[in-house]
Amino acid sequence: MATEAIRSTRIRAASVEVPKLLARIEAEGRDAALPEQLVAELCLCLDELLNNVIDHAGLGDETTIELNYRLGSDGVAAEIVDPGPPFDPLARPPVDIDAPLDARVPGGLGIHFVRTLMDEVAYERRGSHNRLRIAKRRGAGGSPAISSPTTS
Amino acid sequence: MRIVEEPFGKGVVVKPIGRLDSTTAPAAEQTIRDALTRSGHRLLLDMAELDYVSSAGLRVVLAAAKQSTAANGRFIVCELRPQVRQVFELSGFTRIITIVDKRADAEL
Structure with a gap:
């Protein structure tokens, strides 16, 4: 049977909140004996996306952002829900x-990561909220192995 | 995060320790900018104790590389740990920034 942890949490829209949240997710990943690399990549993506919302959505830092996530032995997934104006981060040019x-020039690397x-990465505007969903299956392609030599 | 700075060759070595992310990047950027100015734009960034970097941290590295290049200086990065190396590779930074394995391999 697959191990999994499903969580729903909220953080204040302030960048200081992000490292604390990521440390907690990394600890949950270790407790569930998930591959460190998989959880680390999820955390990097959450760092980028949450800070995008915090920097660009013009939310007061008492506004909260909702995060739903699943850490499973077969993969990881997360959904970020924020009450900012409509903003699709996937619409920006690569x-x-x-x-x-x-x-x-600086900028755009977070979404590139x-x-x-x-x-999977999907944006949806539903009601008064932006919803961004990301997912990665264990062992799936898409990223170079961390120890792979530079090929260029 | 903590940043240690000491003379190195004809310039300076700057060693960020901990996490270089949105919360720590502004202070790191200021420290590195000042170190570049004081060292004649010859700076080695030693990443041996950098646990984590996000795109906010890469912004700092890019700004330092540009500042140094514009002043005809030298900007070298060494000791990339796996997460940092992966992020450098994903960003194409391994092609635009001089990276060496160890401090001893860097010549400022």
């Missing part, structure tokens, strides 16, 4: 990771 240094590391 970042050019092959551009030379002087042409590189999410698209690259997760198997």
Whole structure:
């Protein structure tokens, strides 16, 4: 039988809240004996997406963001629900990771990580909330193995 | 996060310790910018004790690389741990930033 932890939580829309939440998810992943890499990649994506909402949605830092997530031996999934104005982070043009240094501009890398590391990413505006869902199956493709040599 | 800074070669080595994320990036950016200015833009960023970096941290690295290049200086990164290396690779930073294995391999 698959082990899994399903959780629903809320955090204040303040960046200081994010590392605390991620530390808790990492601990839950360890308790459930899930592959560290899988949980670490989920946490990086949550860091990027939550901070995106915190930075761009114009929420007061007493507003809360809802996070529903599932850590399973077969994969991980999460849904971020925020009450900000409609904003689809997937609509932004992809970042050019092959551009030379002087042409590189900050921004867009967070969403690039999410698209690259997760198997599924979906945005939906429902009622007065943005909902972003991400998921990754265990052992699924999409990301280079952490120890893989640089190929370029 | 803590940042340790010491002279190295013709410049300076800066070693961030802990997590370089949205909460720690602003202070790190300021520290690195000041260190670049004081060192004639010759800076080695030693990541040996950096546990984690997000895109907010990469912004700091990109700004430092650009500042150094614009001043004809040297900017080198060393000792990337697995999570940091993965994020550098995903971002294409391994192609635009000079990366060496160890401190001893860096020449400022």
